[in-house]
Amino acid sequence: MNIRVGEAAEAPSFQKAAFTLLDDTQLRKNVRHATDVITGKRAIVVKEQQDWQQLRSTASAIKQNTLAYLDEYLLKFEAACTAAGGHVHWASDADEANRIIVDLVKQYGGKEVIKVKTMTSDEIGLNKAFEANGIIPHETDLADMIVQLGHDKPSHIVAPALHKNRQQVREIFMREMGLSELTDEPQDLTNAARRYLREKFLKVKIGFSGANYLLADTGGVCVVESEGNGRMCLTLPDVLITLAGIEKVIPSFRDLEVFLQLLPRSATGERMNPYNSLWTGVHKGDGPQHFHVVLLDNGRTRILADPEARQTLHCIRCGACLNTCPVYRQTGGHAYGSIYSGPIGAIVTPQLFDMQHSQSLPYASSLCGACYEVCPVKINIPEVLIHLRGRVVREQQSGANLEGIGMKAMARIFSSGRRFEAAQRLGHIGQWPFVSGGWVKHLPGMLGNWTAVRDMRPLPKQSFRSWWREHEKAKKKENADA
Amino acid sequence: MPEAMTSREAILNRIRTANTTAKTTAHAAESQTIDRAYQQVTTLDRETILKIFLDHLHEYDAHVLEAKPDTLAATIAEVLKSNNQKSVIVANNFPEENLPAGFMWQRESQSTKDQLNIAAGAISGCEVAIAHTGTIILRSARQLTLLPDRFLCIVYEHQIVDTVPEAIARLEQYKTEPLTFVSGPSATADIEMTRIRGVHGPRFLDVIVVRD
Numbered sequence: 001m002n003i004r005v006g007e008a009a010e011a012p013s014f015q016k017a018a019f020t021l022l023d024d025t026q027l028r029k030n031v032r033h034a035t036d037v038i039t040g041k042r043a044i045v046v047k048e049q050q051d052w053q054q055l056r057s058t059a060s061a062i063k064q065n066t067l068a069y070l071d072e073y074l075l076k077f078e079a080a081c082t083a084a085g086g087h088v089h090w091a092s093d094a095d096e097a098n099r100i101i102v103d104l105v106k107q108y109g110g111k112e113v114i115k116v117k118t119m120t121s122d123e124i125g126l127n128k129a130f131e132a133n134g135i136i137p138h139e140t141d142l143a144d145m146i147v148q149l150g151h152d153k154p155s156h157i158v159a160p161a162l163h164k165n166r167q168q169v170r171e172i173f174m175r176e177m178g179l180s181e182l183t184d185e186p187q188d189l190t191n192a193a194r195r196y197l198r199e200k201f202l203k204v205k206i207g208f209s210g211a212n213y214l215l216a217d218t219g220g221v222c223v224v225e226s227e228g229n230g231r232m233c234l235t236l237p238d239v240l241i242t243l244a245g246i247e248k249v250i251p252s253f254r255d256l257e258v259f260l261q262l263l264p265r266s267a268t269g270e271r272m273n274p275y276n277s278l279w280t281g282v283h284k285g286d287g288p289q290h291f292h293v294v295l296l297d298n299g300r301t302r303i304l305a306d307p308e309a310r311q312t313l314h315c316i317r318c319g320a321c322l323n324t325c326p327v328y329r330q331t332g333g334h335a336y337g338s339i340y341s342g343p344i345g346a347i348v349t350p351q352l353f354d355m356q357h358s359q360s361l362p363y364a365s366s367l368c369g370a371c372y373e374v375c376p377v378k379i380n381i382p383e384v385l386i387h388l389r390g391r392v393v394r395e396q397q398s399g400a401n402l403e404g405i406g407m408k409a410m411a412r413i414f415s416s417g418r419r420f421e422a423a424q425r426l427g428h429i430g431q432w433p434f435v436s437g438g439w440v441k442h443l444p445g446m447l448g449n450w451t452a453v454r455d456m457r458p459l460p461k462q463s464f465r466s467w468w469r470e471h472e473k474a475k476k477k478e479n480a481d482a
Numbered sequence: 483m484p485e486a487m488t489s490r491e492a493i494l495n496r497i498r499t500a501n502t503t504a505k506t507t508a509h510a511a512e513s514q515t516i517d518r519a520y521q522q523v524t525t526l527d528r529e530t531i532l533k534i535f536l537d538h539l540h541e542y543d544a545h546v547l548e549a550k551p552d553t554l555a556a557t558i559a560e561v562l563k564s565n566n567q568k569s570v571i572v573a574n575n576f577p578e579e580n581l582p583a584g585f586m587w588q589r590e591s592q593s594t595k596d597q598l599n600i601a602a603g604a605i606s607g608c609e610v611a612i613a614h615t616g617t618i619i620l621r622s623a624r625q626l627t628l629l630p631d632r633f634l635c636i637v638y639e640h641q642i643v644d645t646v647p648e649a650i651a652r653l654e655q656y657k658t659e660p661l662t663f664v665s666g667p668s669a670t671a672d673i674e675m676t677r678i679r680g681v682h683g684p685r686f687l688d689v690i691v692v693r694d
Contacts, residue, residue, distance in 0.1 A: 030674075033674065033675070034674065034675050037675035038675060050521070051519075051520040051521045054518075054519040054520040054521075055520045057517065057519065058516060058517060058518050058519065058520055061516045061517060062516055065516060067501075068501060069501075070497045070501070071494045071497045071498055071501070074493075074494070074497075075494075084658065090489045090490040090493050091489060092489045092492055092493060096489060140682070141672070142670050142672040142673070142681060143672035146672070146673075159671070159672055159675075161672060161673075162675075164673075165673075165674055166673055166674055169673055186673040186674065186676045186678050187678055189673055190670060190673070190678045190680070190681055193681065194680070194681060194682060197682065198599070198682070201682070202595060202596065202599060215657075217657075218657050218658050219658075220657070220658065226668070226669050226670055226671070226681070227668050227669070227670045227681035227682050227683070228628060228668035228681055228682035228683025228684075229681065229682045231624065231628050231662065231682075231683060232628065232682055232683075235624045235625055235628065236595065236625065246493065246497075253650070253653075253654065253657040254650060254651075254654070256650060257646050257647040257649075257650040258518075258520070260646060260663075261520075261615075261646050264615075268671060270665070271538065271614070271615040271616060271665070272612075272615035272616065272617045272663065272665040273665065274542075274664065274665050274666050274667070274668055274669050274683070275662065275663065275664060275665075275668065275683065276661075276662070276663035277624075277660075277661075277662055277663075278660065278661040278662075278663075279660045279661075280657075280658040280659070280660075283622075283659070283660050286622055286624060286625075286660055287624060287625075287660060295493070297489075297493045297496070301493065301496035301497055301500055302500075304496075304497060304500040304501070305496075305499070305500035305503055307503070310500075
């Protein structure tokens with residue numbers, strides 16, 4: 001198996017990437033503005049939903065139940081979808097999914113594909129696979145279009161172009177659409193996208209989508225969106241191909257009454273997003289007459305195998321944890337090096353890789369717990385982060401490395417009072433080249449990681465232990481004298 | 483054995499192995515019965531539900547009118563006139579007696595995609611509407627209610643429910659049909675979180691609520 005999560009395997013560590021991105025004041029301004037607006041809107045509509053906590057609990061229970069019987073629900077979905085005229089494919093990893101999808105497009109003689117926003121296609125790197133095979137993918141979600149035309153990367157799972165402001169979008173559109181006049185009013189920019197894409201919607205024969213929900217009882221698929229680009233891609237082409245992670249299945253149509261109340265309020269702060277589309281296989285005379293679903297594993301079954309972390313698979317990709325995260329709000333999404341950013345990205349990405357890459361991500365958090373509080377399906381992200389930090393440490397300890405040896409030496413020192421005091425005395429003597437103006441600002445070697453972001457007080461002349469000994473001695477002497 | 487089959491078996495096996503290991507822990511799923519303590523049915527009276535529905539439609543920038551069954555045709559004419567529309571494409575099952583005279587009508591089934599694309603507007607009824615979220619749910623008529631610039635939807639009062647679960651219960655019998663949930667005109671907030679009405683779907687949503 002060859003697990004791929006966009007280009008995350010080659011990305012620099014979060015700490016390194018964040019260091020550079022924090023200097024981009026425009027990006028920080030854009031991210032702060034966008035996340036402030038969404039969190040504000042979300043707070044209002046969540047407060048209005050008086051049974052919010054009950055909905056969260058039920059959603060969490062449905063997801064737990066689905067995962068416990070995931071094989072059965074997937075088989076049920078497959079049978080129902082096939083009976084309704086759809087075709088179901090199974091892909092173990094990104095390469096296999098790409099191969100299946102590219103082959104399908106070729107089989108139907110397609111040269112172009114219109115795409116509804118789907119993070120899963122970014123996960124498997126589908127656009128690259130299309131381009132390598134001479135197939136042109138057209139992103140049709142406004143934000144995805146901004147990212148695609150700007151040769152950029154998504155920085156948010158719901159609003160991928162949240163890091164760009166209107167002036168930047170105007171520049172991209174003028175350049176890539178060949179427009180000589182365009183204002184930076186969001187209304188004008190949106191109209192430009194409408195004109196640009198309408199012809200593609202009517203002409204391109206193959207549509208491609210992700211899925212918010214796969215319904216096991218009916219074999220149906222549900223896609224949630226705002227702009228109508230989804231409806232265009234789902235109804236106008238002759239052929240529709242849908243890619244969905246295996247965790248997207250829910251037991252029944254009825255369960256939509258829970259998720260359709262949680263997702264829009266959490267994601268965009270709306271009571272309901274403008275459009276939800278539901279279809280089941282092929283509908284004669286209405287919409288695409290050829291329908292294929294590709295079910296993707298790509299590391300998901302590894303997450304399922306970890307009892308502490310399998311709740312990660314409950315995620316409905318609302319992005320609320322990103323918007324509320326004090327770390328994400330400073331760095332934006334690109335620092336995470338993965339198309340899945342923010343707190344949920346910090347637990348999804350390394351786990352898909354079985355902790356072989358993106359090991360810095362579980363540390364991209366202050367563990368404040370805001371993500372857990374807003375999660376509509378109650379994923380205890382801080383708990384999973386700590387669990388994953390443990391996995392990273394255990395993995396590193398298993399090999400001989402400087403940090404591991406250092407930590408073992410520290411353990412020996414701290415476990416004996418005598419050794420501890422000796423170390424303090426040595427430290428006090430050894431620290432003088434690094435003390436300036438009463439502070440230690442730069443330490444050498446690995447210790448420099450600590451002082452790179454904080455100053456510390458030098459070790460005092462006298463330690464508490466030695467002071468205490470003298471103090472007790474003096475007291476005894478006083479008592480004896482008295 | 484074709485390759486797709488082997489991946490299918492491999493994924494299912496990995497799931498089964500993962501679940502056997504994980505089920506031995508406290509994190510395993512408890513039971514098949516899900517506790518649904520959230521609100522199922524409304525506690526509000528008809529007038530309040532109707533008012534909430536109308537308020538939410540207004541918030542979505544929909545243009546809303548009320549009619550009685552015997553004034554419906556005249557109200558449709560009023561909407562079309564105010565929009566300067568002379569022709570309209572109509573859903574296949576929309577009753578002919580509700581279409582006012584003096585306009586050009588064409589059925590969805592007789593219209594091509596290109597005709598729908600340049601049509602000034604579309605008319606259809608709905609199956610259910612949800613007051614709590616300001617949502618109208620359509621059965622079929624997917625292209626008709628998408629391509630024209632204006633969409634006029636007729637909602638009968640008895641079709642309006644308060645809660646999402648009430649709507650889902652009514653839709654249970656149609657659950658394998660193509661369903662579209664519409665909450666206001668198409669919109670985006672992708673540029674600086676500014677809500678912009680009308681991206682790819684209809685830019686204008688007109689709703690006539692017919693009182694019983």
